[in-house]
């Protein structure tokens with residue numbers, strides 16, 4: 001099979017990681033971005049990604065993204081677009097993939113696929129999943145646990161959310177399932193490389209189960225100091241970020257099965273636990289002389 005894939009969200013966390021691992025495993029990668037002149041896009045282009053300038057709001061411009069591809073990696077971010085657009089974009093990608101006779105659609109979802117969570121950004125994904133299934137296109141759904149990047153990436157406001165509000169709602173000792181977005185990308189590549197194994201599968205992905213207290217201790221031992229914490233009341237967080245607040249309540253209502261970790265490692269044995277991921281992040285933050293920053 002010709003290995004050409006189009007990756008949506010290629011300048012983002014999951015899409016960027018998927019592109020990196022697909023390139024490594026011999027795929028020609030097309031990557032959709034609204035801004036090919038951004039720093040991230042220029043770096044991707046230098047690494048071998050063929051950039052396609054297109055906006056998901058513009059179906060005409062999107063057509064060229066599907067030319068000659070037999071696999072699609074689809075991801076949306078409702079915090080950038082809003083929930084309605086997330087659904088519209090996720091459905092658009094799936095329908096255009098069908099029109100282009102794409103052989104495998106890999107959809108980066110979240111949550112558990114259950115419709116009773118009360119979490120708006122899980123429900124939007126269920127709508128997209130249902131539409132994908134109704135189209136009859138060969139698909140794989142990836143349902144990632146909490147990203148380890150929540151502990152570090154500025155977009156996620158870790159001092160406020162990870163190190164303050166989350167433990168206040170969940171409890172310091174409540175076990176949370178984690179996975180790094182680099183490992184999500186590695187798994188997306190495995191899935192694209194082994195369609196016979198993964199088509200029709202809905203995969204829950206997680207590589208470590210650790211409480212916020214344990215993560216804070218790991219942070220302290222790796223970085224030599226505790227993570228910054230900005231105190232803020234839960235009621236204010238609920239007012240500002242009700243979707244995330246609902247997600248934390250839902251998380252608290254259930255324990256993640258440890259079996260997810262074994263199942264994830266069966267697909268990608270190198271999936272990092274929190275400690276190893278954080279050590280890698282420290283190398284990125286403080287590279288030793290001559291070290292290459294490639295994470």
Ligand SMILES: NC(=O)c1ccc[n+]([C@@H]2O[C@H](COP(=O)([O-])OP(=O)(O)OC[C@H]3O[C@@H](n4cnc5c(N)ncnc54)[C@H](OP(=O)(O)O)[C@@H]3O)[C@@H](O)[C@H]2O)c1
Nearest residue numbers: 009010011012013014033034055056076077110144146147
């Ligand atoms: N945070 C967690 O713990 C967690 C866990 C599991 C799942 N999730 C889910 O992960 C998803 C976000 O994934 P991510 O973090 O990888 O996203 P991300 O890093 O924010 O990347 C979003 C990408 O979307 C692209 N984009 C946005 N609007 C676009 C448009 N109109 N047309 C074309 N491209 C557009 C951006 O590209 P350009 O700006 O270059 O155009 C960017 O590359 C969310 O759905 C979230 O619910 C999150």
